[in-house]
Amino acid sequence: MNLDQLSSFLETALIQEIQEFGILQTFSEGELIMDYGKYIRMMPIVLKGTVKVLRLDENNNEILLYYLSSSESCSMAYSCCVEAKKSEVKAIAEDDVELIGIPHTKLDEWLCKYPSWKNYVMRSFNERFIELLKSIESIAFHKLDERLIAYLKEKKRLSGSSVIKASHNTIADELATSRVVISRLLKQLENNKKIILYRNEIKLMPDFELPFEK
Amino acid sequence: MNLDQLSSFLETALIQEIQEFGILQTFSEGELIMDYGKYIRMMPIVLKGTVKVLRLDENNNEILLYYLSSSESCSMAYSCCVEAKKSEVKAIAEDDVELIGIPHTKLDEWLCKYPSWKNYVMRSFNERFIELLKSIESIAFHKLDERLIAYLKEKKRLSGSSVIKASHNTIADELATSRVVISRLLKQLENNKKIILYRNEIKLMPDFELPFEK
């Protein structure tokens, strides 16, 4: 278990405890990490890869909430497992993912024992809140074309590549709209030379980063 | 300071500390409790009345996130003040409000000292997350007419009255749309005998609770 990335902000003694009590788990691309309605018993800390966190509604519509990458953790899981609640969200491995699960008994213990842990947890809570607020902002105030652009940029940031691998259908699901709408908007972007479309792939052109005029 | 409502789930010794260190604040209807961008130094626990929590975006559009009522607290404030962050939200007194502010030094101290406090805080985190998720769900998956109905129901629940006092403009702001649209939808509801419209008042009819068909 390589916890180097955590050692910059967590105490040495705590890192050792994480080594001892944390449970290392690996998931391959596309694998389901947490499902809606399942009980949560651990809080995950992502070591490698990216985790996609989604919300499903009663009609099985789903919408992307945010991504978790290196050193980030899902504090929603924390607040859930303190009371052994069921998950309100679904998590999927976006690529190959390595994470440590911290059992909930330790979560509480460390909160008092290690100030750096308390800070880490609180920072996580804050980051998740802010992500959710950004998500609300995006849905409530921005049109689909802007949301699509933001989505593609975020994909690029996470993967580090200008080539985004995803079908129009997947994108439509994650933005909670329909495939035809996404195809239409992507085609517009292609016509404006912002992207090039291939099957299951979208290539972002250099001036994708430039501001967009309509 | 009357903390009876807290004593059912918080330890006696903790209640005493809250008496001692908590700062009682009162706000009258419409008063600003927390503004966007201000530093947060306390976590509020609502004792009386209802607090409306809103999100503003860069263009000063605002949208309703949720309401806080008796015994509830805004854990977003907590995670913020641990790191002395600026507020991401705005809070307004929906009616006359009484709340206790817990200084952030105590927040941390009590976390270790009182298990009931830790549980309360974690429960709050969880409740806020769920409210935000519900908010996302509502905006992403439901049409405006459904959101408006949900909004009116929530208002009724909080006020305990079938007469909702609000202008179309206020409602439009809180649902992040325009006044004309709200007037249109309200008129539809009135035509369907679900509500009666007055100036600054909306009266919900008995079968407002019944399922709606279009």
Next chain:
DNA sequence: CTAACTTTGTAACAAATGTTACAGAAATTA
């Protein structure tokens, strides 16, 4: 009381998004 302001109703129109349907290309499977 009058003037100014706020609230509501309504129409007409524009823009954005959703839906259905179908065809052809690409990939996968048998």
Next chain:
DNA sequence: TAATTTCTGTAACATTTGTTACAAAGTTAG
């Protein structure tokens, strides 16, 4: 190779939401 499935493009149309403009009624301040 042939059959099947998945993905994409496109059109035509419906619905929802947003915008602008204006009038009338109610409220408040001077």
